[in-house]
Every structure is written in structure tokens, then in C-alpha cells.
Amino acid sequence: MSGMSPERVRQLFAQEAEVRLAELGRLLLRLEQDADDETLVGSVFRELHTLKGSAAVAGLDEVSRTAHDLEEVVEEVRAGRRPVTAELVDTLLRGADQLGAAISGSEAEGPAAAQPSAVDQAPGPADTRPDPPPTATGAANFIMVPAERLEELARLVGETTSAQLRVGRMLNDRFRVDPATVAEFNELSRSLNDLRDHAMRAQMVPVSTVTDQLRRAVRDISRAQGKDVRWEAAGMDTEMDRGVLRRLSDSVLHLVRNAIDHGIESPEERERVGKPSQAALRLHAMQLGSEVIIAVSDDGRGINTELVEREANRLGIDTEGLSHQERLGLSFQAGVSTAQFVTDLSGRGVGLDVVRASVEAAHGRVEVHSEPGVGTEFRIIVPITVAVLRCLLVEAAGRPFALPFHRVLLSQAQEPSGADRADTADAARAEGRPVVWVDGSPVPVQALGETLGLAGGETFEGPVVVLASASRRHAFGVDRLIGQRDVIIKALSPVLPRLPLVAGAGVEPDGSILVVLDPPGLIQQAARTGRTGRTSMPTASAEAVGAARRSVLVVDDALVIRELQRGILERAGFDVRVATDGQHALRMLGQERSDLVVTDIEMPRMDGFALTEAIRAHPSLANTPVLIVSSRASDADQQRGMDVGADGYIIKSAFDEASLVTAVNRLLGVKA
Amino acid sequence: MTDVHALLLPVGTDLHALPVDWAREVVAGPTLTPLATAPQVVIGLFNLRGQIVPLFDTAALLGLGRVETVAFAVVVNSAHGLAALATTGVPQRRMLDTPAGPSDLPGTTGLYQVGRQAAALLDPAALLSPERVRDPAARLDLASNGDG
Numbered sequence: 132m133s134g135m136s137p138e139r140v141r142q143l144f145a146q147e148a149e150v151r152l153a154e155l156g157r158l159l160l161r162l163e164q165d166a167d168d169e170t171l172v173g174s175v176f177r178e179l180h181t182l183k184g185s186a187a188v189a190g191l192d193e194v195s196r197t198a199h200d201l202e203e204v205v206e207e208v209r210a211g212r213r214p215v216t217a218e219l220v221d222t223l224l225r226g227a228d229q230l231g232a233a234i235s236g237s238e239a240e241g242p243a244a245a246q247p248s249a250v251d252q253a254p255g256p257a258d259t260r261p262d263p264p265p266t267a268t269g270a271a272n273f274i275m276v277p278a279e280r281l282e283e284l285a286r287l288v289g290e291t292t293s294a295q296l297r298v299g300r301m302l303n304d305r306f307r308v309d310p311a312t313v314a315e316f317n318e319l320s321r322s323l324n325d326l327r328d329h330a331m332r333a334q335m336v337p338v339s340t341v342t343d344q345l346r347r348a349v350r351d352i353s354r355a356q357g358k359d360v361r362w363e364a365a366g367m368d369t370e371m372d373r374g375v376l377r378r379l380s381d382s383v384l385h386l387v388r389n390a391i392d393h394g395i396e397s398p399e400e401r402e403r404v405g406k407p408s409q410a411a412l413r414l415h416a417m418q419l420g421s422e423v424i425i426a427v428s429d430d431g432r433g434i435n436t437e438l439v440e441r442e443a444n445r446l447g448i449d450t451e452g453l454s455h456q457e458r459l460g461l462s463f464q465a466g467v468s469t470a471q472f473v474t475d476l477s478g479r480g481v482g483l484d485v486v487r488a489s490v491e492a493a494h495g496r497v498e499v500h501s502e503p504g505v506g507t508e509f510r511i512i513v514p515i516t517v518a519v520l521r522c523l524l525v526e527a528a529g530r531p532f533a534l535p536f537h538r539v540l541l542s543q544a545q546e547p548s549g550a551d552r553a554d555t556a557d558a559a560r561a562e563g564r565p566v567v568w569v570d571g572s573p574v575p576v577q578a579l580g581e582t583l584g585l586a587g588g589e590t591f592e593g594p595v596v597v598l599a600s601a602s603r604r605h606a607f608g609v610d611r612l613i614g615q616r617d618v619i620i621k622a623l624s625p626v627l628p629r630l631p632l633v634a635g636a637g638v639e640p641d642g643s644i645l646v647v648l649d650p651p652g653l654i655q656q657a658a659r660t661g662r663t664g665r666t667s668m669p670t671a672s673a674e675a676v677g678a679a680r681r682s683v684l685v686v687d688d689a690l691v692i693r694e695l696q697r698g699i700l701e702r703a704g705f706d707v708r709v710a711t712d713g714q715h716a717l718r719m720l721g722q723e724r725s726d727l728v729v730t731d732i733e734m735p736r737m738d739g740f741a742l743t744e745a746i747r748a749h750p751s752l753a754n755t756p757v758l759i760v761s762s763r764a765s766d767a768d769q770q771r772g773m774d775v776g777a778d779g780y781i782i783k784s785a786f787d788e789a790s791l792v793t794a795v796n797r798l799l800g801v802k803a
Numbered sequence: 804m805t806d807v808h809a810l811l812l813p814v815g816t817d818l819h820a821l822p823v824d825w826a827r828e829v830v831a832g833p834t835l836t837p838l839a840t841a842p843q844v845v846i847g848l849f850n851l852r853g854q855i856v857p858l859f860d861t862a863a864l865l866g867l868g869r870v871e872t873v874a875f876a877v878v879v880n881s882a883h884g885l886a887a888l889a890t891t892g893v894p895q896r897r898m899l900d901t902p903a904g905p906s907d908l909p910g911t912t913g914l915y916q917v918g919r920q921a922a923a924l925l926d927p928a929a930l931l932s933p934e935r936v937r938d939p940a941a942r943l944d945l946a947s948n949g950d951g
Contacts, residue, residue: 157928161929170934286852286853286854287853289853290852290853293853530837530839532839583839583840584839584840585839621855623838623848623855623857624855624856624857624883624884624885624886625883625884625933626857626881626883626884626886626931626932626933626936627838627841627845627857627933627936628842628933628936628937630838630839630840630841631840632839632840633838633839633840633841636836636838636848636855638850638853638855642834642850643834643836643850644836644848644849644850644855645836646836646838646839646848648839
């Protein structure tokens with residue numbers, strides 16, 4: 132098994148603690164200079180809080196206690212009960228020194244308390260972690276390389292690619308030679324593309340690299356609290372950029388701690404309310420298109436929104452008129468805690484705001500879904516950065532921009548003049564704003580320059596580009612389409628605040644910078660600025676109304692996938708039911724037919740292939756179209772899907788909202 | 804008192820001093836790409852041998868108006884990654900000795916005499932923190948309220 136040794140855990144903690152203690156020292160010195168700065172006080176508190184939690188996970192109870200004591204002192208300051216004085220800073224600095232000394236000592240020796248017994252190390256029956264890949268080649272074939280070298284390698288490859296493109300342009304401009312006709316140039320291009328792919332691949336790591344730490348935390352915390360928790364992990368081979376994963380690992384640890392500390396009930400309480408005494412805590416990772424989703428879910432008591440509301444009110448936040456989902460969202464506010472009691476792990480209002488901040492720093496977002504008595508699921512959704520994205524390049528207000536192609540539904544030219552122009556007085560309008568008609572539905576349109584707030588961007592002269600997010604479609608007028616191109620997207624500097632309309636930037640062959648826009652952010656912004664009040668959901672057309680009567684059964688054992696597909700299809704106007712495996716699906720189809728079945732392959736009890744065969748063999752279900760959506764990407768699997776009678780096959784890594792809706796519409800003969 | 808080895812940054816009629824250890828390099832007349840929706844303190848982005856570096860308006864970060872023309876970008880190794888400060892003239896190295904007095908500007912640590920001028924010594928950690936970049940005005944108000 133791939134369990135990390137206690138020594139390795141302590142080593143990692145020591146590395147983390149070194150950085151955190153250095154930062155803590157800097158913060159304390161700044162605090163002495165600027166005693167009234169509440170942000171600084173909050174930062175000091177969070178550093179101590181994180182140190183405390185991480186030390187507990189590493190089995191360093193003494194370090195954790197010391198950090199807790201220091202945290203208590205800072206809590207007094209935060210609550211306004213104690214002023215920041217030189218003596219207080221002395222105390223905190225001395226405490227930080229003690230922490231540093233204790234950590235150094237423990238790294239060398241390791242406390243007896245941290246030594247797990249053989250029983251602890253043995254995997255339990257509920258251990259669902261995948262085994263590590265076979266290592267027939269042996270560890271001797273692996274070398275450790277400092278991450279900075281890999282990053283530098285990727286940067287140099289990018290530079291070399293830019294230089295090669297410049298050479299191509301020079302061949303064309305100076306010598307009138309089309310580089311595409313030069314065999315050597317083409318060979319160099321191919322080699323560089325391969326090199327670029329490998330350089331980027333070298334920086335991708337599986338999610339499993341951080342799950343050992345989580346598993347240990349689950350074990351230790353649940354034991355300490357007398358709770359019986361079954362840890363389940365799926366999709367741990369999902370790969371993502373090392374830097375992004377490293378940034379997120381703290382956040383996932385926070386969520387796991389929170390779930391056990393105040394999401395999951397005691398065995399007695401669970402039995403009282405009719406639940407199994409053993410709780411389930413799941414970590415599920417998957418790649419969907421250009422994003423990775425990491426979901427942490429539990430079957431505990433759910434978030435008490437009334438408590439969250441009270442906490443928010445205490446902080447002066449007006450909660451009147453907020454929906455259930457908006458109240459849940461308040462739990463990400465600094466100072467709002469979802470815990471009823473302060474414990475040594477959580478419940479001080481620290482955690483979820485930190486989670487949100489770190490996820491947003493990775494240009495991602497975090498969502499929470501919770502139902503009282505049923506459980507809570509947090510979803511961290513981040514782009515796979517340092518990735519190459521196919522982009523549509525457009526010009527707006529005289530500037531070029533890139534739009535990730537997987538969000539582009541279509542681009543269409545407008546009539547040169549007359550009623551179809553969206554920016555003219557006699558343009559098509561619906562609900563008080565200009566629209567364009569897309570496949571029979573009106574879609575609101577706004578000049579891209581206006582959405583971006585660019586001077587002179589309020590009008591546009593060229594085509595419209597229709598973009599889609601998870602829940603909306605919106606058209607944007609641009610001056611012209613420049614073309615399509617693969618763009619190596621780089622995250623913007625962390626010094627910059629998060630810009631919701633910007634996904635990143637890429638370096639062009641001529642060395643200039645191309646800003647890559649974020650379609651969901653654009654759509655949200657356009658909906659806000661286009662008109663107040665109503666959202667920009669397109670009005671249902673006659674075809675869409677027709678589609679609303681069609682029913683789809685989604686079959687997948689993964690909750691996140693099920694809910695994502697349900698959401699996408701419901702927004703597209705379908706009635707959706709869900710089943711958790713093939714047997715469940717057959718039972719539901721026996722009770723009530725569906726017009727189409729969307730199914731995963733790998734599921735317990737009955738897989739997607741067997742389900743498809745069963746549907747084809749059933750007299751009254753045989754004509755039901757079946758669409759397979761699976762992470763299995765091999766030709767053999769796709770062929771097998773067709774052989775057993777599936778009508779379509781979508782690979783999950785290439786799956787997005789548009790491709791699913793398009794495939795479903797096609798199979799049902801619905802005009803999208 | 805220890806001397807401070809600094810890079811003097813001319814910004815309009817003002818002079819600021821950056822501890823030289825923070826400076827990575829100076830780029831003359833960088834080609835800038837405006838960054839839509841960014842705060843006003845962000846002048847744009849430029850390509851530094853494949854790395855995308857944000858260029859900040861030094862005057863705006865300090866609450867002293869705006870830089871009109873960017874002549875040089877001083878690339879700084881900040882805790883959050885590379886960032887650059889705009890200047891309107893050639894940056895020059897100088898040893899600064901005794902402070903001439905405290906500085907009123909947030910993000911600075913004191914005033915030093917340079918010829919007939921006084922240069923404010925920048926604290927890059929504070930000046931280029933994400934909080935300051937996000938909302939420099941709010942921080943300035945806070946500082947002035949505190950003074951008052």
C-alpha cells in the first residue's frame with residue numbers, strides 16, 4: 132500500500148512549518164508596527180490555526196497544544212479583549228521559537244505518540260484506495276528532481292516554441308518561403324510539440340499524492356472524537372498540475388477536518404436518527420473537460436443554516452430574503468462558523484473562508500450543497516492550469532482576446548444591416564434587451580467590450596459569439612474573429628486579485644501577451660449589467676418546450692457526476708431521474724420508461740455494458756436510446772459499447788455541457 | 804545605523820527607493836498588454852522571457868496619482884511571485900545612510916535625503932501585497948483615519 136510513514140508525514144510537516152513559522156515571524160514583526168491592523172491579526176491567527184491542525188495530523192500533540200495556546204492569546208486580541216503590546220508580541224515570538232524548536236526536535240526523533248501500531252497501519256475492509264500501479268521497472272527508474280527545474284524546463288520549452296514560430300514568420304516575411312512547405316521546419320514543430328506535452332505532463336501529479344495525509348487525519352480525528360468513519364476515495368488517479376494540487380491540499384484537509392468535527396454525528400446519535408453507526412466520508416476527484424472537480428462529502432447532519440444565519444447576523448451581515456443556497460454560501464464568510472462548539476480542530480470561523488481564498492487563488496471556485504440530516508458535499512472546481520486550451524481568438528474594442536473553445540457554442544455573422552443586427556434600434560429584442568436567435572431560442576447579446584468595461588467597447592461591428600456556462604447561454608458581439616489557436620494558459624500572478632472575467636494569459640509567437648477570458652465569468656457579468664432583475668436564461672422556444680416533455684434516466688454511481696448531468700439536462704429542459712447502478716436503473720425503467728438512458732460503465736452490481744444489453748433484450752425497452760458517458764477512453768471500450776447496443780459514447784475527460792446536450796438532443800431527434 | 808543599498812526609482816517629480824535586494828532586473832520600455840477589469844494600479848502585463856509579469860503603477864500604489872508614461876519596469880521578486888514597478892526615469896543605485904525622518908505613505912518605511920530631494924524607502928512586502936493591490940485606496944483611508 133502507499134501509506135506514508137509517520138517519519139515522512141513529520142518531514143513534510145517540518146517543511147510546511149518552516150515556511151509558516153517564517154511567515155508568522157514576519158507577521159508578528161509587522162503587527163508590532165501596526166497594532167491596529169485587524170487583517171494582520173487575522174493572518175497571525177490563521178497561521179497558528181493551520182500549524183495546530185497540521186501538527187495534530189503529524190502526531191505532534193505537544194506542538195499542536197503549544198500552537199493552540201498561542202492561538203488562544205491571539206483570539207483574545209481578535210475579540211478586542213487584549214491590546215497588541217510589545218510584551219504580547221514578545222510572548223508570541225517566543226512561542227513561535229518554541230514551536231520551531233519542538234518541530235526540529237520531533238523531526239529528528241519523532242514522538243512515541245506518533246508511532247502508529249501495527250493495527251493502525253493495517254488497511255481496514257473499508258479501504259477503497261486504489262493500489263499503486265505495478266512497479267515492475269522498480270524504484271531505481273525514478274529520480275527526484277526539484278520542482279523548480281521542471282518549471283524552468285516548461286518555461287524554456289515555451290520560449291523555444293515562441294522562437295520557432297518567429298523563425299517561421301521570418302521565413303515567410305523575408306524569404307517568401309511558406310514554412311509549412313519546409314520539411315525540416317515541420318519536423319522541428321512536431322518535436323517541439325512533443326517536448327511541450329512531455330514537459331507539461333512532467334508537472335502533473337495524481338490526486339493520490341495528497342490523500343495519504345487526509346486518510347491519516349480522518350483516522351486520528353475520528354478516533355479522538357469517538358466517531359466511526361469509513362473513508363472512501365475514488366478517482367485518485369486524476370492528474371492535475373502539481374502547484375494547483377499543492378495549493379488545494381490544505382483546503383481539502385480543512386474540509387475533511389470540518390466534516391468529522393462537526394458534520395458527522397457520534398455513533399449513538401446516528402443510531403438514534405436511524406442512520407448506520409458508521410459514517411461515510413468520501414473524497415471523489417475527476418476531470419471534466421478542462422476542469423478538475425474534487426468533492427468532499429459526508430452523510431452527517433448537514434449544515435445548520437439557522438446557525439450560520441445567526442453567526443452572519445452577529446457579524447452585521449443582512450440575511451433577510453436569502454435562499455437556502457445563499458445561506459449556505461455565508462459559511463464561506465470570514466468569522467462565520469458552522470460549528471456549535473469550539474473544539475481544538477475547528478469552530479472558530481477559520482477554515483471555510485481560507486478554503487475559498489485558496490481555491491480562488493488557484494482560479495477555481497468552491498460550492499457547497501447540504502441537506503439537513505442527510506449530509507454535506509463541498510466541491511472544489513479548478514482548471515487544470517498550465518494546460519493547452521484550444522481557443523477562439525476575437526477582437527473587441529481594438530484588442531485581441533482568447534475564448535476557451537469548449538465554452539463556445541457557435542459564432543455567427545450578423546446581417547450587414549437591418550433588423551437582425553443586435554446593436555441597432557430595430558434589432559430583435561426580448562425581455563427588454565437585444566437578443567440573437569440561436570436554434571430557435573432567443574439568447575441575450577452584449578458587446579464584449581461593454582462587458583469588459585473597455586472604452587469604446589459599447590458597440591460592435593462584427594459577428595456574435597455564443598458562449599455557454601453550466602447554467603446559461605449568452606452571446607457577445609465582437610469586432611472580428613481572428614481564428615483558432617492552441618494557447619498555453621498561464622495563471623496570472625498571485626499578486627493580482629482574482630479577476631472573474633479573466634482565466635489567464637498566454638504568450639504569443641511574437642512575444643506579446645494574449646489575455647484569455649473566462650466565459651462563465653463573462654456570462655455572469657453580462658447578465659448583471661445587461662439588465663437588472665431577471666436572469667439571462669433564454670426563453671424556451673417551441674422546440675425547447677417540446678424537449679421539456681422528454682425524460683432522461685442518468686445512471687452513475689458517482690454522486691457528483693450524477694448531479695452534474697442532472698443539472699445540465701434539467702437546464703436543457705429535460706425531465707431527469709437518476710439511478711446509482713445498472714440494477715437500480717432497470718428497476719426504475721420497469722416502473723416508468725424514460726426516453727433516453729445516459730449511463731456510466733463502471734458501476735457496482737451491474738455495469739453500463741450489462742445495463743445496455745439488458746435494455747436491448749427487454750421487449751418494451753429495446754428501442755430506448757442509450758448514451759454511454761465513461762472515463763474509459765480506449766477504442767476497445769468504445770467498440771464494446773457499440774457492440775452491446777449503445778447509441779453514443781462520450782469520454783468523460785472530453786465531456787462538457789454542450790457535448791452532452793448535443794448528443795442527447797441528437798439521439799432524441801430534438802432540434803437544439 | 805546600517806546603510807541601505809537601494810535602487811532609486813524616479814516617478815514623476817517624486818523619488819522612491821527600493822532596497823536593492825528586492826530588485827531582480829530593470830526592463831526598458833516593456834511592451835504592455837492592458838489587463839481588462841484589473842484594478843487601476845495594474846498598468847498591464849509584459850513578457851519577461853516567457854514569464855507573464857504584471858506592471859504596477861508605483862504612484863497609484865502609494866496614492867500619489869498616476870504614472871503617465873512608463874519608461875522602465877523594475878522587476879521585483881515579491882513573496883507572491885514576480886511583479887514590476889513602473890518608473891518614469893532611469894533607476895539608479897545609491898547607498899542611503901541615516902533616515903531623514905518618517906514617511907507618511909503606507910508601504911514605505913522612512914525618508915532619506917538624496918541630494919536636494921527626499922526619497923521614500925519602499926517596503927515591497929507591504930506595497931505588493933494582494934490586499935494593497937486589490938484596494939489601495941481603502942488602505943490609505945484607513946491609514947489617514949488612524950493618523951487623524
